[in-house]
Amino acid sequence: MTPSDPCLILGHPVWFDGDPFDDPLTALRDEPDGAVLVQGGRIAAVGPAARLRASHPRVTVIDHAGHILMAGFVDTHVHYPQTHIIASYGAQLLDWLERYTFPAEAAFADPAHARAVAAFFLDEMLANGTTSASVFCTVHPGSVDAFFTEAAARDLRVAAGKVLMDHGVPDDLRDDAQSAYDDSAALIARWHGRGRAHYAITPRFALTSSPEQLAAAGALWAAHPDVLMQTHLSENHAEIAAVAARFADLPDYLGVYEHHGLLGPGANFGHGIHLRPREIARLAESGAAIAHCPTSNLFIGSGLFDLDGLRRHGVRIGLGSDVGGGSSLSMLVTMRAAYEVAQLRGVSLHPAQAFWLATFGGATTLRMDTQIGNLRPGMEADLIALDPAATKLLAARTARANSLADLLFALMILGDERAVAGTYVRGRRVGG
Ligand SMILES: [Zn+2]
Secondary structure: OOOOOEEEEEEEEEEEOOOOOOOHHHHHEEEEOOOEEEEEEEEEEEEEEEHHHHHOOOOOOEEEEEEEEOOOEEEEEEHHHHHOOOOOOOOHHHHHHHHHHHHHHHHHHOOHHHHHHHHHHHHHHHHOEEEEEEOOOOOOHHHHHHHHHHHHOOOOOOEEEEOOOOOOOOOOHOOOOOHHHHHHHHHHHHHHOOOOOEEEEEEOHHOOOOOHHHHHHHHHHOOOOOOOOEEEEEOOOOHHHHHHOOOOOOOHHHHHHOOOOOOOOEEEEEEOOOOHHHHHHHHHHHHHEEEEEEHHHHHHHOOOOOOHHHHOOEEEEEEEOOOOOOOOOOOOHHHHHHHHHHHHHHOOOOOOHHHHHHHHHHHOOOOOOOOOOOOOOOOOOEEEEOOOOOOHHHHHHHHOOOOOHHHHHHHHHHHOOHHEEEEEEEEEEOOO
């Protein structure tokens, strides 16, 4: 509860009633002259403004007239320790890790540095309208404490975990199988389910863990099946060849994770660009998810993700910024990149599908969809206001919009953090 709770937020609510990959037009719903009633940090009602004002005459009114109101964005794959290496030049995946990532992550041995970067990252995220995320920390347990401490100070529903890496990495960033298990177990006990925190067991990827460490991660997940598991999968051809050489007795890249108990509901694999048919089938059957990170895939030059094909095979998909490999924390910019990547594969991603991936679809992959991701009564009031006239060009374009889908499309192609007019967490304004 905050001083402004209960409150009535006036604007143009947009929500989903169904999966837009089944039918984009019937799944997308709105109330042009509408309002969202927030009570006790939850959405109590969504409907016509006049009706809700009449039935709740004494609540605080927040005026976002002319703004789209929707659930806050969900970033399903991002590295907070890489915030300050965003936009680093000239490397593909394996070089990128050596040249930029590992030196940046070594600095997180200092808890004060970790706290400062976590605070900066979370405030940037909120300014971009992202209210939930699944976040990689570093190998240092203190980087996880720093992140969850700053997230709790902002009352955010986030997932995060200590990165596990004991193979082929610099000495100052190496743990081992036993410490990976013990440190992660202690972090689960300390943070998972505390307030709005979710823990995610986080082996970096197959090349940076020993088989013993992968097995320890699998054993830990078996002991704590309610936590998430996040890692990377099939991002880059050189990486895939190295995995195949190192795990020659296993069928494919996903098979490495599967063999070590790291495939199932609640598993969230970043990228999944160059998958084989067996891997796609196992992802779908197991209920695991892919975090599609299009700005990263373009920026690092990894490849063109087959969103349409994986959806047709029944794979769960969310959208990730993958900063610092990704080039923006904005999920609007991420949606634009997803559209462009799909275009290069001959498919036009519908705006209802893009916004769904960036909200409820992402919440589903993180098993947060009973709490966040849609503007429906009973859900936590994590929501954003988007201004279709935030810039002169947006205003000129959206003035000609002939449908809600057209308006949303213009927002995702032309919008960025300037379009976020307000970010609300459990009904309390925190950014935008
Ligand atoms: Zn990543």
